[in-house]
Amino acid sequence: ETGVTQSPTHLIKTRGQQVTLRCSSQSGHNTVSWYQQALGQGPQFIFQYYREEENGRGNFPPRFSGLQFPNYSSELNVNALELDDSALYLCASSPPRGQEDTEAFFGQGTRLTVV
Amino acid sequence: GQNIDQPTEMTATEGAIVQINCTYQTSGFNGLFWYQQHAGEAPTFLSYNVLDGLEEKGRFSSFLSRSKGYSYLLLKELQMKDSASYLCAVRVHASGGSYIPTFGRGTSLIVHP
Numbered sequence A: 001e002t003g004v005t006q007s008p009t010h011l012i013k014t015r016g017q018q019v020t021l022r023c024s025s026q027s028g029h030n031t032v033s034w035y036q037q038a039l040g041q042g043p044q045f046i047f048q049y050y051r052e053e054e055n056g057r058g059n060f061p062p063r064f065s066g067l068q069f070p071n072y073s074s075e076l077n078v079n080a081l082e083l084d085d086s087a088l089y090l091c092a093s094s095p096p097r098g099q100e101d102t103e104a105f106f107g108q109g110t111r112l113t114v115v
Numbered sequence B: 001g002q003n004i005d006q007p008t009e010m011t012a013t014e015g016a017i018v019q020i021n022c023t024y025q026t027s028g029f030n031g032l033f034w035y036q037q038h039a040g041e042a043p044t045f046l047s048y049n050v051l052d053g054l055e056e057k058g059r060f061s062s063f064l065s066r067s068k069g070y071s072y073l074l075l076k077e078l079q080m081k082d083s084a085s086y087l088c089a090v091r092v093h094a095s096g097g098s099y100i101p102t103f104g105r106g107t108s109l110i111v112h113p
Helices: none
Strands: A005-007 A010-013 A019-024 A031-037 A044-050 A053-057 A064-068 A074-078 A087-094 A110-114 B003-005 B009-013 B018-025 B029-037 B044-049 B053-057 B060-065 B070-075 B084-093 B099-103 B107-112
Touching: A005 A087, A010 A019, A019 A087, A019 A110, A031 A074, A031 B099, A044 A064, A044 B099, A074 A087, B003 B084, B009 B018, B018 B029, B018 B084, B018 B107, B029 B060, B029 B070, B029 B099, B044 B053, B044 B060, B044 B070, B070 B084
Parallel strands: A010 A110, B009 B107
Antiparallel strands: A005 A019, A019 A074, A031 A044, A031 A087, A044 A053, A064 A074, A087 A110, B003 B018, B018 B070, B029 B044, B029 B084, B053 B060, B060 B070, B084 B099, B084 B107
């Protein structure tokens, strides 16, 4: 098991609501990336946080936002939920710069269902 | 943008060898990863290639050719538990100094007796 923990593991929300997903990173990892994985698809990059700032963003609308805290844990916020937001949301923590030959560790994911 | 292509599904027999190919078109290449993902679970790391050649790790090996934009994952002595999705991910050096892994759609491998 990795040291990356996500909460909650499962969540059901209604269209139009807002949701916050949480992730604690692997010890020693200061970079956190968030991914959305629809059923039968590969993970799609949402954004990455490094030193509490957004450091790269994929093709997702502004209603997807995030935060990183001084202890490197992170939150993903999604406003105005849509049915298509139903997916597995994965958090991955990566080691500091200069250690790029090591892999990112994934959390177990949060399964979000929008009804 | 990045483009990563891998077969959608493959089947193989227990005890056999299977090769899963991945081709990519990208700029700022900074390494290629293979992950295994069982249904409903998080991806787990299998291998990392940044230089051309073959990396062997037990029953799994991964090959990279940067000039061809090509990689493969080789699984030997297949076991039933190897039935999973195999994700090819290319890491690129993006603006702002970030390193962003971009994933393919994954190859669903079915191992049958």
